[in-house]
Amino acid sequence: MSLLAVTDLSVAIGMVPLLDRISFSLDRGEVLGLVGESGSGKSLTAMTLMGLLPLIGGRITAGRASFDDFDLTILPEARYRALRGRRIALISQNPMTSLDPILTVGAQIDQASRLHAGLSAAAARARSLDLMHQLRIPEAAAIHGQYPHQLSGGMKQRIVIAMALAGDPDLIIADEPTTALDVTIQAQIIQILSDLVAERGVALLLITHDMGVVAQACHRVSVLYAGRCAETGTVHDIFARPRHPYTKALIGCIPREGQAPGTLVGIPGMVPTAFTYPKGCRYHPRCTVAAAECRTEVPAGSILDRSGGGGIVFCHHPLEAAHG
Amino acid sequence: MADRIPDSILRFDGVSRDFSAQAGLFGRKRTMRAVDGVTLDIPRGKVTGVVGESGCGKSTLARLALHLLKPSAGHVYFEGHDLAGLKPAALRRQRRHMQMVFQDPYSSIDPRFTIRDAVMEPFQVHGIRHTPAEGREKAARLLEMAGLDPQLAERHPHQLSGGQKQRVGIARALALEPDLIVLDEPTASLDVSIQAQIVALLADLRSRLGLTYLFISHDLGLVRYFCDRIVVMYLGAAVEILPSTDAPHRHPYTRTLMESAFLPDPERRRTVTRLSGEIPSAFERPPGCAFAARCPVASGRCYAEKPVLPATDPHPVACHHPLD
Ligand SMILES: Nc1ncnc2c1ncn2[C@@H]1O[C@H](COP(=O)(O)OP(=O)(O)OP(=O)(O)O)[C@@H](O)[C@H]1O
Ligand SMILES: Nc1ncnc2c1ncn2[C@@H]1O[C@H](COP(=O)(O)OP(=O)(O)O)[C@@H](O)[C@H]1O
Ligand code: SF4
Ligand code: SF4
Ligand SMILES: [Mg+2]
Ligand SMILES: [Mg+2]
Numbered sequence: 001m002s003l004l005a006v007t008d009l010s011v012a013i014g015m016v017p018l019l020d021r022i023s024f025s026l027d028r029g030e031v032l033g034l035v036g037e038s039g040s041g042k043s044l045t046a047m048t049l050m051g052l053l054p055l056i057g058g059r060i061t062a063g064r065a066s067f068d069d070f071d072l073t074i075l076p077e078a079r080y081r082a083l084r085g086r087r088i089a090l091i092s093q094n095p096m097t098s099l100d101p102i103l104t105v106g107a108q109i110d111q112a113s114r115l116h117a118g119l120s121a122a123a124a125r126a127r128s129l130d131l132m133h134q135l136r137i138p139e140a141a142a143i144h145g146q147y148p149h150q151l152s153g154g155m156k157q158r159i160v161i162a163m164a165l166a167g168d169p170d171l172i173i174a175d176e177p178t179t180a181l182d183v184t185i186q187a188q189i190i191q192i193l194s195d196l197v198a199e200r201g202v203a204l205l206l207i208t209h210d211m212g213v214v215a216q217a218c219h220r221v222s223v224l225y226a227g228r229c230a231e232t233g234t235v236h237d238i239f240a241r242p243r244h245p246y247t248k249a250l251i252g253c254i255p256r257e258g259q260a261p262g263t264l265v266g267i268p269g270m271v272p273t274a275f276t277y278p279k280g281c282r283y284h285p286r287c288t289v290a291a292a293e294c295r296t297e298v299p300a301g302s303i304l305d306r307s308g309g310g311g312i313v314f315c316h317h318p319l320e321a322a323h324g
Numbered sequence: 325m326a327d328r329i330p331d332s333i334l335r336f337d338g339v340s341r342d343f344s345a346q347a348g349l350f351g352r353k354r355t356m357r358a359v360d361g362v363t364l365d366i367p368r369g370k371v372t373g374v375v376g377e378s379g380c381g382k383s384t385l386a387r388l389a390l391h392l393l394k395p396s397a398g399h400v401y402f403e404g405h406d407l408a409g410l411k412p413a414a415l416r417r418q419r420r421h422m423q424m425v426f427q428d429p430y431s432s433i434d435p436r437f438t439i440r441d442a443v444m445e446p447f448q449v450h451g452i453r454h455t456p457a458e459g460r461e462k463a464a465r466l467l468e469m470a471g472l473d474p475q476l477a478e479r480h481p482h483q484l485s486g487g488q489k490q491r492v493g494i495a496r497a498l499a500l501e502p503d504l505i506v507l508d509e510p511t512a513s514l515d516v517s518i519q520a521q522i523v524a525l526l527a528d529l530r531s532r533l534g535l536t537y538l539f540i541s542h543d544l545g546l547v548r549y550f551c552d553r554i555v556v557m558y559l560g561a562a563v564e565i566l567p568s569t570d571a572p573h574r575h576p577y578t579r580t581l582m583e584s585a586f587l588p589d590p591e592r593r594r595t596v597t598r599l600s601g602e603i604p605s606a607f608e609r610p611p612g613c614a615f616a617a618r619c620p621v622a623s624g625r626c627y628a629e630k631p632v633l634p635a636t637d638p639h640p641v642a643c644h645h646p647l648d
Binding site for chain 2: 037038153182183184186187188190191209210211212213214215216218235236239240249250251253254255256257258259261262264265266267268270271
């Protein structure tokens with residue numbers, strides 16, 4: 001069984017259903033990209049897996065989610081606390097949400113090491129410096145003594161990654177880890193995360209809306225739209241042979257090298273909110289190949305057999321396999 | 325002024341802008357140079373892109389272009405007039421012909437305004453009166469030009485999506501029939517599907533109305549798709565001006581920047597090389613080339629002598645050892 005397995009997971013906040021039968025799985029040494037426009041449910045999925053739904057008044061209403069031998073849907077908070085940081089780590093978009101402004105960054109990495117690995121103060125410091133070296137933080141000893149506000153955004157994000165690694169997690173959930181950063185720094189951070197997966201066998205759930213980051217770093221991709229899965233497949237199939245009209249349209253929004261002027265048009269309309277979800281397939285008002293049943297019937301998943309890559313698509317009229 | 329591009333609508337001539345900032349609450353005042361000796365022509369009817377990392381001076385350059393900021397040194401000429409030399413009334417007359425669209429569509433519209441008020445504000449600022457019927461007609465026409473339903477005129481900004489608000493920002497910029505529009509990261513806070521719609525709108529308006537754009541962005545793929553020329557900035561200075569989007573990258577920084585951008589194609593992944601060194605502080609500018617500490621081909625001369633952008637070159641590069 002996969003390290004992380006999510007099956008038909010549904011989540012509501014208060015009375016509002018927000019995630020509807022989300023499914024994906026992730027193994028050690030693998031990077032799964034979770035992509036979609038804003039409001040598609042990416043961060044909510046991360047919150048759910050971190051066991052943080054109660055903080056925002058949310059709850060799991062149906063489905064399964066397991067991590068290793070743990071059933072995440074019924075795990076009591078006390079046991080979740082033992083997983084968080086130690087086995088599952090979260091890297092969020094804004095490093096300041098994870099950093100304490102009044103402590104040196106070194107103290108914060110040390111703390112993470114001591115909490116999760118039960119080290120002495122001296123051993124924790126040595127471990128922090130080692131992690132900082134691995135993350136290619138120059139002059140680690142000097143930076144160890146600095147406060148968050150003294151560091152650049154890219155450096156702060158590296159500190160947050162060091163904290164995430166301090167517990168030696170099996171699973172890292174990174175929610176838009178580079179969205180706020182410049183491209184040169186983004187490239188470095190994505191490389192660092194990819195190396196962790198390759199060298200330590202970490203499982204990485206990489207949440208992003210950036211198709212460039214997906215293409216660069218992911219093995220498999222799960223596309224979300226308006227709280228539902230649209231399509232899952234290998235990164236090669238998703239880009240070369242998308243079967244869901246939304247996947248194809250989303251990729252078509254990114255200008256390619258040498259793209260002729262006037263050929264980038266976007267997707268007409270916009271993502272609906274939970275209060276305006278249409279009936280049937282939620283993408284139908286924007287879909288160029290929508291038919292009558294799309295307006296009334298929720299599409300079920302069809303298993304794909306794409307050159308051995310597999311995958312699943314939720315669409316009444318999937319694009320031809322040769323398409324794209 | 326000898327080597328002006330014949331039909332240049334806007335010209336920066338050795339423009340610098342300093343800011344003074346206090347280090348901490350009681351720290352000494354220090355001066356930093358946000359824009360450093362930029363000489364640049366903006367050709368009429370073209371899209372000139374400006375790229376560079378956060379803090380390199382793009383927004384400051386934009387505000388200097390519209391004379392929303394005064395240069396600390398040098399001159400900005402719009403249609404041959406030195407904006408600093410104009411009396412307030414004459415400056416206001418010139419300003420009609422140049423407009424700005426900001427990154428954050430939320431902050432640029434007063435929340436108490438209706439959409440009609442927002443679109444009509446430029447007329448008020450310039451003391452142009454309309455009868456109520458004329459005003460309604462004019463606002464409706466501007467909203468339509470920006471691809472919005474004129475019915476939205478009665479709404480308030482919070483009732484609009486990010487993409488719709490950005491269209492309102494564009495409608496407002498069009499109100500006074502300008503010749504030049506400065507766009508400061510106009511799509512940075514939008515989803516890619518909406519970004520592509522906005523860029524298509526901008527392209528259409530430009531060809532219909534004969535507009536000139538100064539288009540600021542940190543999205544290199546987008547700039548390459550949309551712009552005719554690209555100005556690359558580093559630490560306040562223009563370091564290379566690419567005369568076309570397929571021109572070779574001759575400045576080592578331009579190459580680093582372009583190679584850091586991930587392509588939306590998993591078959592063409594980037595090999596990320598380690599960048600050594602951080603961007604130097606604009607307070608403590610190194611004496612030679614500002615990029616020397618990160619440059620793979622730096623020589624002794626680079627640390628001692630500041631390279632300048634040759635004014636007359638068709639493809640100017642500010643570098644002692646430009647790449648082939
Ligand atoms: N009013 C101001 N007072 C002091 N410093 C300023 C002011 N405006 C800008 N700066 C500084 O000038 C430098 C350039 O800023 P600018 O906003 O032009 O950068 P930018 O290239 O637009 O960055 P970004 O990509 O983050 O928008 C920065 O170091 C910034 O902190
Ligand atoms: N705390 C919350 N309370 C109510 N609705 C929420 C909350 N957080 C997220 N949502 C809603 O859940 C949906 C998915 O949001 P989110 O997971 O943040 O999307 P993404 O990360 O993909 O942009 C959106 O419709 C959003 O408005
Ligand atoms: S189910 Fe219908 S509307 Fe939905 S994506 Fe498929 S074809 Fe389009
Ligand atoms: S001047 Fe020297 S240090 Fe600067 S970019 Fe050119 S080669 Fe590199
Ligand atoms: Mg999110
Ligand atoms: Mg800016």
